[in-house]
Amino acid sequence: MNLVEFLQDISLKGVKLWCDGEKLRTGGAKEVLTPDVISQLKQYKTQILQLLQEQPDILQVYPLSYGQRGLR
Numbered sequence: 001m002n003l004v005e006f007l008q009d010i011s012l013k014g015v016k017l018w019c020d021g022e023k024l025r026t027g028g029a030k031e032v033l034t035p036d037v038i039s040q041l042k043q044y045k046t047q048i049l050q051l052l053q054e055q056p057d058i059l060q061v062y063p064l065s066y067g068q069r070g071l072r
Helices: 005-014 035-043 045-054 066-071
Strands: 015-020 023-028
Touching: 005 015, 015 035, 015 045, 023 045, 035 045
Parallel strands: none
Antiparallel strands: 015 023
């Protein structure tokens, strides 16, 4: 899974990410923000901040409908 897919996956699970200057802020479901997820966010913080600044709507993803899932 690449970085964008990882970010979109946690976004679909209710995690919000945003830039606050040079800081990466998170919010949302605590059960999704496991120590493993938090460590990945810290590890890729620079790349995530750059992505959010260049493409602010990158995390605007919507779950597939039942019919769309069947087409995969």
